[in-house]
Amino acid sequence: MRRKATTLLGGAALVTVLVLSGCVSSSGGNDSGSAQDLSKVTYKGTITMVNKFSDPTTSKFFPAMAKAFEKLHPGVTVNVQQTSDQAYKDKIKVLASSNSIPDIYFTWAGSYAKQFIDAGLAVNLTSQIGPGTAWGKTLAPSAVKAGEYGGKYYGIPIDLDAKFMLYNKKIFADNGVSVPTSLDGLLNTCKTLESKGIDPVAFGNLYGWPALHYVTQLNAYNVPAATLNADYYAKHGTFTNSGYVKSLQQFKTILDSCVVNGSKTDGVNDTDAMASFNTAKAAMYYDEWVGFGQITGQIAKDGWGIFKLPSAAGSSGDTGTLAGAPDLFLINSKSKNAPLAVAFMKFVVSKKNAQIQQTVMTGYPSPVLGSLTANNASPQSIDALKAVNSASGLAIWLDTVTPAPVASAFLAGGEALINGSQSPQQVMKSVQQAAKSGGE
Numbered sequence: 001m002r003r004k005a006t007t008l009l010g011g012a013a014l015v016t017v018l019v020l021s022g023c024v025s026s027s028g029g030n031d032s033g034s035a036q037d038l039s040k041v042t043y044k045g046t047i048t049m050v051n052k053f054s055d056p057t058t059s060k061f062f063p064a065m066a067k068a069f070e071k072l073h074p075g076v077t078v079n080v081q082q083t084s085d086q087a088y089k090d091k092i093k094v095l096a097s098s099n100s101i102p103d104i105y106f107t108w109a110g111s112y113a114k115q116f117i118d119a120g121l122a123v124n125l126t127s128q129i130g131p132g133t134a135w136g137k138t139l140a141p142s143a144v145k146a147g148e149y150g151g152k153y154y155g156i157p158i159d160l161d162a163k164f165m166l167y168n169k170k171i172f173a174d175n176g177v178s179v180p181t182s183l184d185g186l187l188n189t190c191k192t193l194e195s196k197g198i199d200p201v202a203f204g205n206l207y208g209w210p211a212l213h214y215v216t217q218l219n220a221y222n223v224p225a226a227t228l229n230a231d232y233y234a235k236h237g238t239f240t241n242s243g244y245v246k247s248l249q250q251f252k253t254i255l256d257s258c259v260v261n262g263s264k265t266d267g268v269n270d271t272d273a274m275a276s277f278n279t280a281k282a283a284m285y286y287d288e289w290v291g292f293g294q295i296t297g298q299i300a301k302d303g304w305g306i307f308k309l310p311s312a313a314g315s316s317g318d319t320g321t322l323a324g325a326p327d328l329f330l331i332n333s334k335s336k337n338a339p340l341a342v343a344f345m346k347f348v349v350s351k352k353n354a355q356i357q358q359t360v361m362t363g364y365p366s367p368v369l370g371s372l373t374a375n376n377a378s379p380q381s382i383d384a385l386k387a388v389n390s391a392s393g394l395a396i397w398l399d400t401v402t403p404a405p406v407a408s409a410f411l412a413g414g415e416a417l418i419n420g421s422q423s424p425q426q427v428m429k430s431v432q433q434a435a436k437s438g439g440e
Contacts, residue, residue: 038128041339044075048102049344050095051080051329052088057362064360065348078344096121103335104345109146109325110401113155114233116330122154123331123338128346129153135346142394143326143367155328156345159357159364161290162324162388163213165309166380170302171198171283179305183250183312190258193283201258202282204268211414212398212407214254214286214309217323218247220395221311225318232401237435239406239428243316248424250312252417258284266418289324289384293363306380308387320392325400326367409434 049066053059059082066078081102083091088106095101101121107113116122129136129144130153136144140160147155165186167179175196180186190200205211219228222243231237255262265273277285278297286309287295295304311319331341347353354371357364365372365381372385388394399407413427422430 036338038123038125038339038342041343042337043073043340043343045337045340046077046079047104047335047337047341047344048079049081049104049329050088050091050102051082051106052085053106053361054082054084054087058364061357061361062348064356065344065353068353069344069347072347076340076344099334101332101334103332103337103341104329105332107155107328107330108397108400109155109328110396111233111403111407112400113147113328113330114149117149117154121330121333123333123335123342124152124154125156125331125342126153128342129156135349138351138369139349140367140369140389142388142391146325146394146396147328154330156330156349157326157328157367158349159290159327159361160324160367160385160388161288161326162322162384162391162394163217163286163288163309164306164384164387165201165284166277166287166295166304166306167284168277168280168282168299168302169305171280179307180310182310183254186310187253187257190254194260199260199276199282200284201254202273202276202285203255203259203262203265204270204273205265205415205418206267206269208411208415209397209399210270210273210286211251211418212410213288213323214251215247215410215414216395216398216401217309217321218250219244219317219398220321220323221315221317221319222246222250223317225321225393228317228395231435232396232406234435235403236438237402237406239432239435244428244431245424248413248417248427251414252424255418263418263420266415289365289381289388290363292378292380292384295380304380306383306387318392321395322387322391322393323395323397324388325394325396327364403435403438405434405438406431 049062051062053062062080062082066080069078070076092105107116127133139157143157143160144153147153147157172178175193175198177189177192180189193200203210223241227241231239259265274285274294276282278295278299280298280302308322329345331338335341349368351368351371354366354368357366358371358376372381374382398410402410409431413422413430416422417424417427
């Protein structure tokens with residue numbers, strides 16, 4: 001099943017739970033895990049993991065890793081609990097409220113993870129996974145970077161993901177168009193295809209997040225990185241940079257120029273948009289890397305490739321950035337066996353077991369360097385890997401990187417922009433108000 005980045009509107013509620021349970025650290029961030037020497041592991045006892053990988057295409061990997069680790073270390077028991085995306089968000093709230101968060105737990109990158117870190121519920125893993133460490137050097141730098149907060153490394157990446165424009169090679173060749181390298185080039189390509197009766201870009205925004213993925217990438221292009229980070233991670237960001245409005249304007253232009261009946265796509269499911277691309281009814285489709293496994297049917301016969309959503313000339317942000325983020329795991333700083341928990345995750349996220357992940361955890365490429373090869377991955381995945389490795393950084397999904405009230409405002413704003421009820425300026429005014437209130 002294809003993973004979709006979901007809007008984490010439960011974030012504000014989670015913060016409330018953490019405050020009421022007395023978990024929030026006044027200093028922000030936490031180093032209490034350093035009370036245990038993470039390099040000194042006693043292979044004895046029980047550790048517990050909770051994650052959201054319960055889908056049949058992913059659910060076998062972590063239980064298999066637990067059994068393999070237990071076999072290697074007979075004195076160890078690894079208890080793996082798995083649930084769905086939404087059920088996980090509900091479960092982690094309950095666990096936080098009862099001070100029962102397990103030794104190892106899943107998180108989305110961005111402000112969602114930062115809540116746990118600020119609440120003092122994550123071990124500082126800089127000495128284990130930071131740049132230059134033995135483990136860190138085996139992983140994709142961009143994936144490790146996604147787990148950095150305040151100059152310290154807390155998150156353990158379990159996969160890689162990024163967003164690309166997929167295109168039908170046959171349609172492009174038959175109509176004399178090439179892969180665009182600029183936003184104007186994309187718009188011209190759409191104009192050419194539409195003039196020949198071809199739907200340029202398949203798009204559906206029934207659940208809101210597809211629009212935010214476009215805006216995620218465009219914000220990175222149009223807003224300086226320092227400004228983005230200040231706004232995204234602050235309790236009360238300002239979101240006044242003119243690049244935000246420009247990004248929304250560009251998204252609306254793409255919608256109007258490249259999507260047939262774009263103003264009505266709030267009622268179209270993303271899976272229907274994917275089906276339009278798969279059946280060659282549309283020439284392009286903006287998709288996550290983890291969705292490549294569902295690109296089948298006529299498109300497989302026609303042939304397809306990928307390219308990065310192009311930026312406009314004169315963009316003020318970092319045009320080397322690529323929209324995307326890995327999934328992460330955190331180690332509970334209150335764990336009585338943090339060294340063993342770290343050892344288990346080193347075992348899971350290793351080159352040997354990355355090979356197993358490629359076959360057991362469908363559609364979730366490992367962040368371990370060298371684990372993805374032409375022998376076990378599609379040409380498109382190899383191209384995606386090259387793009388991720390050459391990117392200057394990953395722009396984490398807008399609906400997970402920002403605080404929950406801001407994510408909610410962007411979500412509503414994207415829908416309003418599509419149906420024409422709000423202008424880009426009005427959308428950003430709502431975002432600014434949400435950032436100012438901070439959910440208070």
